[in-house]
Structures are given as structure tokens and as C-alpha cells.
Amino acid sequence: MPIRPADALLCADDGEPLARLRERDDDGPMVRPIAAADRVARQMLRDLPGRQVETPDDALAKALVAAGATLTRSATELQHDLEDLPDPVALPAGWSLSAAGWDGDLAAALDAAYGPDHPDGGWTDNDTTSVRDMFERSDPVPPLLPASARLVGPDGRSAGHVLCAGPVPWTEYPCAWILNIGVGPHAQGNGFGRALLLHALHGTRDAGQPVLALSVVDGNPARHLYDRTGFTVVTRVLTLTTPAA
The missing domain is CATH 3.40.630.30 (Gcn5-related N-acetyltransferase (GNAT))
Incomplete structure (x- = not known):
């Protein structure tokens, strides 16, 4: 399984880290990409199907929507x-x-x-x-x-x-x-x-x-x-x- 809860990383199949994950109670993981947004989006669709996720990264959000995800909320943390x-x-x-x-x-x-x-x-x-x-x-x-x-x-x-x-x-x-x-x-x-x-x-x-x-x-x-x-x-x-x- 490419998701590694111990080190809070989303990884490619070869083990390369693609994004950092932080669980946010019932809101699903906060995802901060450390690789290209389209690569992170493809891996998320494989490893986090049917999940609610959050990200501060506009490029990742756009890549996810283009791949079939639904944007449900846009907000600002203060x-x-x-x-x-x-x-x-x-x-x-x-x-x-x-x-x-x-x-x-x-x-x-x-x-x-x-x-x-x-x-x-x-x-x-x-x-x-x-x-x-x-x-x-x-x-x-x-x-x-x-x-x-x-x-x-x-x-x-x-x-x-x-x-x-x-x-x-x-x-x-x-x-x-x-x-x-x-x-x-x-x-x-x-x-x-x-x-x-x-x-x-x-x-x-x-x-x-x-x-x-x-x-x-x-x-x-x-x-x-x-x-x-x-x-x-x-x-x-x-x-x-x-x-x-």
C-alpha cells in the first residue's frame, strides 16, 4: 500500500514520496504535494478512492477536478x-x-x-x-x-x-x-x-x-x-x- 501512515507520506509505487499527509479529524487528510500536481493527483485517485481530502494547493485541486474529483468547499484558515x-x-x-x-x-x-x-x-x-x-x-x-x-x-x-x-x-x-x-x-x-x-x-x-x-x-x-x-x-x-x- 503506497500510503504510509507512520511517516505520513503518499508514495509512488516505487516508494518515491509524492505528498505529505496529515489527518484532520473527520475532514480527511490534508495533502501537501512535494511532487508535480498531476502525479500526486493520479496516485491519490488510486490510493484514496471515494475519500474526502483537503489541500492548500490550487494546482493539485485543479488536477484532481480534471481527473474526476469534486470540489465541495473552498475556505480560508484564519x-x-x-x-x-x-x-x-x-x-x-x-x-x-x-x-x-x-x-x-x-x-x-x-x-x-x-x-x-x-x-x-x-x-x-x-x-x-x-x-x-x-x-x-x-x-x-x-x-x-x-x-x-x-x-x-x-x-x-x-x-x-x-x-x-x-x-x-x-x-x-x-x-x-x-x-x-x-x-x-x-x-x-x-x-x-x-x-x-x-x-x-x-x-x-x-x-x-x-x-x-x-x-x-x-x-x-x-x-x-x-x-x-x-x-x-x-x-x-x-x-x-x-x-x-
Whole structure:
């Protein structure tokens, strides 16, 4: 088998290294070519059929698409180094940031926030299951509680949240990660997204993590908020699905 998990290499049949691999949780391996893109693409189609893969390399993505792979997501990985943070945001009267958790009101708020026209697609039952598993079983990673919070309205109901984990195993540098941030439509337009983001930044620093990172899909208007808050670009991340064998 040309894939060698021990040294995280994708190799040609004669053993020549073609690309470096790093597993990224359920997102499939991150592939960084060290040979010509077309050679790497051909070997990936042979050795990774029907797999989701990620790469920061445009040439490899184009070669994979030309060979029959499907581009499913184009995003940018951002990070904030936490050394110089804006002050936290004061919330309007009656609103608060409470301990992170999960309830039906939050599920409804996120379902409305991530509608079918959202660049990342709609909120799904799998998303709900993933969040519940984090809180109930720490699967695949536990939430970073100091950096996570629920937005609670004057009626006592959850209207949004930020959910962080860290340190996470899928990056090449030590960091905490924003897994999800969202505010229900009925609460939007009040600066709550910025309040949640700043809570995550300060909470990550309080938890002793050096960096907070995230991935934002192309076309997501939240990118403007991240840029204004001081996040900087780490890399492009192109997600593809290879054709089945």
C-alpha cells in the first residue's frame, strides 16, 4: 500500500514520496504535494478512492477536478495570536453570555441562522449530534469551556453561541479552534456576533492557549468580522471528494 501512515507520506509505487499527509479529524487528510500536481493527483485517485481530502494547493485541486474529483468547499484558515485583544463588548440590558451547552432553543436558532442559502449550507441533524457528542462524550474533542458561551436573551432562551475546542489535533501549530459561531435571525444586527467572537478570544487566552483559529468558507459575510477583529490568513483550504474506485 503506497500510503504510509507512520511517516505520513503518499508514495509512488516505487516508494518515491509524492505528498505529505496529515489527518484532520473527520475532514480527511490534508495533502501537501512535494511532487508535480498531476502525479500526486493520479496516485491519490488510486490510493484514496471515494475519500474526502483537503489541500492548500490550487494546482493539485485543479488536477484532481480534471481527473474526476469534486470540489465541495473552498475556505480560508484564519488565526489570531491573542497578544493584543480588543475589549469585550457590553451587551444590551437583559442579554447575557452564559455557560456553553446545548438545548432546543439553541438548536432552533442555529437552524434558522444556517439556512439553505448559507455558504456553508443548512444546519443538519448531524451538526446537532456532533455538538451533543462534544458535551456528552467529549467526542471527538471536549469543548474549551472558557472560550465557549451561549447567548441568552431577556426571555431566558438561547439565541446563539460560540463553541471552541483546544488544543486541537488537526493543525500543524498549537491552537484552539472555533468550531461554530452563530446567532439566530431574531437576534442579529445587535453586535452579538462580535461579542461572542471576543468572548472566544479572551477565553482562549485565559485558558492558556497561544492562538485561536477557524476556517471560513468563501462567500461567508462573517469573514468581514474576522478581518476587523484582527484575524490573519494562515492558508487556503480546498476540500474535495475523490471518485470511487
